[in-house]
Structure formats: C-alpha cells, structure tokens
Amino acid sequence: MTSAQIPEEPVGVPVRQLPPATVSRLTLYLRTLNGLLAEGIDRVSSESLAESAGVGSANVRKDLSYLGSYGTRGVGYEVGHLSRKIAQALGLTHEWRVAIVGAGNLGRALARYAGFESRGFDVVALLDADQMLVGTEIGWLRVSDADDLETVLAKTRANMVVLALPGGVAQSVCDRVVDAGISSILSFAPVPLSVPEDVNLRKVDMATELQILAYHAQRLQFPPLDQTGA
Numbered sequence: 736m737t738s739a740q741i742p743e744e745p746v747g748v749p750v751r752q753l754p755p756a757t758v759s760r761l762t763l764y765l766r767t768l769n770g771l772l773a774e775g776i777d778r779v780s781s782e783s784l785a786e787s788a789g790v791g792s793a794n795v796r797k798d799l800s801y802l803g804s805y806g807t808r809g810v811g812y813e814v815g816h817l818s819r820k821i822a823q824a825l826g827l828t829h830e831w832r833v834a835i836v837g838a839g840n841l842g843r844a845l846a847r848y849a850g851f852e853s854r855g856f857d858v859v860a861l862l863d864a865d866q867m868l869v870g871t872e873i874g875w876l877r878v879s880d881a882d883d884l885e886t887v888l889a890k891t892r893a894n895m896v897v898l899a900l901p902g903g904v905a906q907s908v909c910d911r912v913v914d915a916g917i918s919s920i921l922s923f924a925p926v927p928l929s930v931p932e933d934v935n936l937r938k939v940d941m942a943t944e945l946q947i948l949a950y951h952a953q954r955l956q957f958p959p960l961d962q963t964g965a
C-alpha cells in the first residue's frame with residue numbers, strides 16, 4: 736500500500752502512543768515538510784527528509800511507520816499527505832488557544848513572537864498581577880488582570896496555558912489554571928509543580944539544557960583518554 740492509499744485517521748487522534756523521541760523528531764519532520772510544501776515540492780525520500788531534519792534515515796522510516804506511513808521505494812513520501820498525517824498525530828489539527836500568565840520579560844517576548852500561529856498555536860490572552868501592566872498593549876494583546884484568570888480563560892476559550900511567572904507563585908496559579916479546566920500547561924517557572932494525573936505539564940528549563948550542552952562541549956574539548964589513543 737502506498738502512503739497515498741492509507742486511510743485518514745480521525746482528526747487529532749494519534750494512531751498509538753508514540754515514544755517521546757519520536758514525537759520530538761516528528762516536529763522536525765513537520766517543519767521540513769512544511770518548508771517543502773511552501774517550495775512546491777510534493778515528494779521526498781526518507782534520506783532527504785532525514786538530512787534536512789538532521790536525523791538518521793532509519794529513524795525517519797521507523798518514526799513514520801508508527802503513523803502507518805511507509806514511503807514507496809524509489810518514489811518516497813507524498814509531502815502533503817505526510818505533513819497532514821504528522822499534524823494529526825501531534826494533535827495540531829486541533830485549535831490550540833494559548834493563554835500566557837506572566838507578562839514580564841519572558842511572557843512579553845513569547846506574546847510578541849509571531850511564529851506560534853503558523854505552527855498552530857493562537858496566543859489569545861496575556862495576564863499579569865502587576866496593575867502597572869494590566870491594560871497595556873503588548874504585541875496585539877492587551878494585558879488582562881490575573882485576578883480575572885478564570886473569566887479570561889473561559890472568555891478566550893483558552894485550552895493551553897504558559898506559566899511565565901516567578902517560582903514562588905507558580906504552584907498557586909497552576910492550581911487555579913487546573914481548576915479552571917485547563918489540562919495542557921507549559922511552565923517556565925524554576926520550581927517543580929504538581930498537577931493531577933490527567934493534566935499534561937511540560938517544563939522548559941533552559942539552565943538545565945545549558946548544563947547538558949556544557950557537558951557535551953567539555954567532552955569535545957577534552958575527549959576521554961581512550962579516544963585520543965593516549
């Protein structure tokens with residue numbers, strides 16, 4: 736069966752539970768595929784998809800097989816079909832409406848970033864507790880009062896929340912967000928947060944990422960003795 740003959744999955748329902756590394760790579764493939772679509776290219780081989788996404792071609796074939804997509808030898812994958820399939824598996828065919836809580840340096844930068852919309856995320860609200868910020872315009876958003884969190888989330892039909900708050904208030908705001916019925920939360924706060932099991936919480940920790948990078952940089956600079964032949 737060619738990829739073009741594979742029946743469509745119901746919108747937004749992943750074919751099966753995907754390994755986390757596959758989910759990360761799918762986002763890379765999707766970016767590449769969307770670039771190809773924009774250039775009017777309608778076929779891609781697993782090798783060139785692998786190369787442009789910066790992963791191995793065996794990874795590509797394995798990852799795409801989870802979605803039921805097996806390219807045709809010598810013909811490759813149909814770009815439009817594959818991009819829709821990945822978007823479905825990643826849940827990107829849903830309407831994601833993002834509210835950012837905390838309009839400080841980070842929240843403002845995120846709110847002004849124009850790249851979310853093209854990736855399927857509509858930033859619909861920006862909230863802060865500082866009355867000097869409430870009512871000011873940042874990008875195309877007016878900062879709402881964090882006291883009105885529940886009302887703003889309901890009014891804007893937000894279904895995803897980004898916490899760009901100081902650590903000290905993050906848990907209490909997170910609890911309110913969860914009580915308001917939000918089950919997808921991305922936190923930048925430098926503290927562990929607890930949420931109920933049915934809530935997806937992702938944490939972005941740049942300092943940890945930098946530490947990991949430092950570790951790898953150090954290994955490159957000072958390779959272990961057995962690799963130098965010494």
Ligand SMILES: NC(=O)c1ccc[n+]([C@@H]2O[C@H](COP(=O)([O-])OP(=O)(O)OC[C@H]3O[C@@H](n4cnc5c(N)ncnc54)[C@H](O)[C@@H]3O)[C@@H](O)[C@H]2O)c1
Binds near residue numbers: 837842864900
């Ligand atoms: N994870 C990362 O990679 C990363 C990188 C940078 C910053 N951070 C963290 O992100 C958070 C935000 O960073 P920042 O530089 O924007 O800080 P900031 O101090 O500039 O902004 C924080 C904002 O939160 C608001 N706030 C405080 N309490 C609130 C509440 N109860 N409800 C709503 N708003 C409230 C403040 O008024 C302020 O505007 C910090 O916790 C910081 O440590 C994380």
